[in-house]
Every structure is written in C-alpha cells, then in structure tokens.
Amino acid sequence: MQLIGMMDSPFVRRVAVSMAVLGIAFEHRSVSVFRHFDEFRQINPTVKAPTFIDDDGTQLIDSTLILDYLDLRVAPESRLMPPALAERRRALHLIGFALAACEKTVQIVYEQNLRPQEKQHAPWLERLQTQLAAAYDTLERDVAMLGTGAWLCGDRLMQPDITVAVAWRFTQYAIAGAVEPGRYPGLAALSQRAEALPAFVGAPLE
Template structure:
C-alpha cells in the first residue's frame, strides 16, 4: 500500500498516524501537490493529497474515505471508529469539527501565502478566522471533560477522534503560529501534547 502526499498536510498525516496505530505497513511517497505537480498528476490526474494506492492498484482519495476502508480491514475491536451508534455519532461530531478546523487553517494559509497582498479580501479572511475559532471553541468545550479525566476521547484507547483532533491542533499551530493561542484552549493543547509523544505521531512528523 502506498500513501502519497506530504506530512505537512493534516489529511495525509491523519492517515499515516492511523495506519501506524493499526499496525499497517505502507510506503510513504512524499510528493507535493505544489512542488511536484506534474509528478503527482502522473500518479493521480486529480492531484489530490492524500492519494492512497491499494495493493491491487486501486486509488482512493479523501482521508475520511481512506480511513473508512482501512478500518474495515481490521477486527471490530481494533477499529479506530466506535461501532456503537451513539459513540460513533459523538466521534463523527469531533472529527467533523476537527476537519473543519483543518480546512479553515488551509484557507487562511493560502490567502496569506499564495494570494498577492493587494488581492486579499480582508472581510473574507476575517470570516474564515471566525470559523476557525468557532471550530476550536467547539472542540475545546467537548474534549475538556475527557482530557481532565486523563482519558482518551472515546474511552481507554487512542481512536480516530483523538488522532484527527490532535493532528488538526498541531497543524494550526505549525501553519499559523500565533493565530490560535494555546492558553485559550488548554484541553486541546494538552491532548495534542499527549498524542504527539506517541510513537505513531513521532513516526509521522509534521515537518
């Protein structure tokens, strides 16, 4: 199996970390959608990271779809998504807001780093910043209890909500330094610190 894309993408990184937690071996191909556009296009004409290539050559795109496929390859007790309906709903809630935070972080970074300064639209940028803050506000509120209790978000083991929330937080801190104050989000900062110390995260460094 091949995972194609750069680890500075939270979407690539959440797949890499998840595969490490699941004990799945894979080949990582660090091809950039920006610096290696033509090379990436030869692999996947859509040029979307992550691109995941199954052993039979089938390509999967979109990190959530890739992770769904991988979760179905392991025994139910080892899966990273809860199986019980209410627990799965709560997990999807956390993952959804974490992915929204990733998307808004990317939009801000693109606006600041790729668009010429005289072409930037301040009201749009402020709107996206507000959305990013709202995503992290929601996550902070909803993870605080588990973090205070020293638990993972779905119980006694690391699962997909932990991975995705931690990856989203670290990505925002890395890409937008100073934008999101850790002092405002102590639970998210603590969850990230705990997760980033694990071998699965250390083995998939952001940069």
C-alpha cells in the same frame, strides 16, 4: 500499499498516523501537490492528497474515505471508529469539527501566503478566522468535559483523538500565533500527549 502526499498536510498525516496505530504497513511517498505537480499528476490525474494506492492498484482519495476502508481491514477490537451508534455519532461530531478547523486553516494559509497582499480580502480572512475559532471553541468544550488524561471516545486512542490532535498541531504549525494555546488548554494537552506517541513521532509534520 502506498500513501502519496506530504506530512505537512493534516489530511495525509491523519492517514499515516492511523495506519501506524492500526498496524498496517505502507510506503510513504512524499510528493507535493505544489512542487511536484507533474509527478503527482502521473500518479493521480486529479493531483489530490492524500492518494492511497492499495496492493491491487486501486486508488482511494479523501482521507475520510481512505480511513473508512482501512478501519474495516483490521479486527473489530482494533478499529479506530466505535461501532455503537451513540459513540459513533460522538466520534463523527469531533472529527467533523476537527476537519473544519483543518479546512479553515488551509484557506487562511492560501489567502495569506498565495494571494498578493494587495489582493487579500480582509472581510473574507476575518470570516475564516472566526470560523476557525468556532471549531476549536466547540472542540475545547468537548475535551474539557472529559478531564485530564482521558481520550475522547474511551480508554484508548481512536480516530477522534488522532484527527483532533493532528488538526491542532497543523494549525499551530501553519499559522503560528493565530490560535492561542492558552485559550485551549484541553486541546493543547491532548495534542502534547498524542504527539509523544510512536505513531505520531513516526509521521512528523514536515
């Protein structure tokens, strides 16, 4: 199995961390969609990260689709998504807002770093920042209800914890200072606890 993409992508990193937690061995290939565009295109003509290549050569793209497949490769008790409907709905709620935070962070990075300053659209950037804050406001309320030291969907680390923690670390890394940790103590604490785990340490943000 191969995972193609850079760990500075939260979508690549959530797959890498999840595979480590699931105990699924894989080869990570650090190929950038920007710096190694032609190389990536030889692997996947859509140049989309992450790209997952299974042992038989089948390619999967989109982190959520990859993780859905990988979750079914392991025993039910080891899966990272809860099976019961109510718990699964809560997990999807948390993952959805965390992925929204990732997407808005990426859009802000593109607007600020890839577009010349004279062509940046201030109202659009303000809207993105408002949406980003709303995603983290929602997640903070959910985290705060659980109390200190709890995981989001039970007594062990699961996919919502991984995705929320990866999203938070990515935002703090990519647009430092844009989201103040002091405003989100629950998320900051969850991230700190998750980032200390071997699965996260083994997939460092590059």
